[in-house]
Amino acid sequence: MTIYRLIMALLLPALVAGALWRRLRGHGASHELAERLALRGRGTAPVIWMHGASNGEIASARWLIEEILARDDRLEVLVSCNNPTARAMVAAWALPQVRSVLAPWDTRGAVRRFLRRWRPRALLVLENELWPERIAGCAAEGVPVLAIAARLSERSARSWARLAPGLLRRTLDQLAWLSAQDAASERRLVAAGLPQDRLGPRLVLKAGVAGASPAEPPFPAPPRARCLLAASTHDGEDAAVLDAFLAARAQFDLLVIAPRHPQRGPAIAALATARGLAAGLRSRGEGATGPVYVADTLGEMGLWYALCGTTFIGGTLVAKGGHTPFEPIAAGSALVHGPSVHNFAEIFAALDASGGAVPVTGEADLAPALNGLSPERQARLAAVAARLPQRADPRPILDALDRLARRPG
Known part of the structure; x- marks a missing residue:
């Protein structure tokens, strides 16, 4: 973890410079740097933090967000993502009690500030977003981390094993609960260090997406x-x-x-x-x-x-x-x-x-x-x-969240 933190500290000036350059060029939002460094935003209601990489992962989790809020309407879901397009997509949903931000960079300072500003009751990470500092920071603050529809490809497993097997093992050991997307990912994650007793039922997030709503095409279309x-x-x-x-x-x-x-x-x-x-x-x-x-x-x-x-x-x-x-x-x-x-x-x-x-x-x-x-x-x-079974069952996730995220306030 020390080497990872050193690498991220060395990268930080370049990340800041890139955000400033995008702003000067008109390609970045004015709030990008403040959100990446966790210098703005604050939670009021009890917060569940959900992080996904981009549009596809987060859009596929909308049904889960709605299920979380339906079970407990006192909660607020804070969705973080890696790009402004996904952030804007969540904002455009205009769902009550759902807010969106750019994810803090995976540096010790940014993660600490983010956790202390928002004080989440739990972090839900989608698919393969296993960022070591965010997960370590949550563990240090007593915030349970649940990995939803986690994926680890054979190629990624080989890369981790070659470059940082100890870091992956430590990161997986800090997870409170994990639902793998498929049997192969589940086997690789356990082999890489995930404790067997943290496993929940397998889940494909996109299987929970409802059918398309009827809509008129924007032009006369053939049959x-x-x-x-x-x-x-x-x-x-x-x-x-x-x-x-x-x-x-x-x-x-x-x-x-x-x-x-x-x-x-x-x-x-x-x-x-x-x-x-x-x-x-x-x-x-x-x-x-x-x-x-x-x-x-x-x-x-x-x-x-x-x-x-x-x-x-x-x-x-x-x-x-x-x-x-x-x-x-x-x-x-x-x-x-x-x-x-x-x-x-x-x-x-x-x-x-x-x-x-x-x-x-x-x-x-x-x-x-x-x-x-x-x-x-x-x-x-x-x-x-x-006719194939497809609908994702939210109950194991919601039950795990209820069990793990019981915090006062």
């Missing part, structure tokens, strides 16, 4: 079975999806590409134009005047899942581990995915085994897979996927 969505794509996937769409025009009239990082929207539109496909951009308020629509905004995935009868899951043709299949399943959209699915290995294995999704081994297989998706096959795939 649902003629619309294809490429959801949360990464660089290296869009060209393959566009080529496969071109080869599958007998089945699909409209391709909606929703990139994982919206700033890539113009580049994706240029890829479409280079293939002779007119593309509209959501960020510019354009309609779908051509066969390609780039949904380069945040917070609207439910709309696109509801619009499209088939969803290609992004992050599966490149080595990103794939994104959530739960939301398109809830919306009744048929699934197609590539080979990289380790983020959701168990549900993808169940989908493939039951015939609830179409797996492809690479770019060359994508067009034939799409060509085989008649409206009838889309409906069958969606029906099979919907």
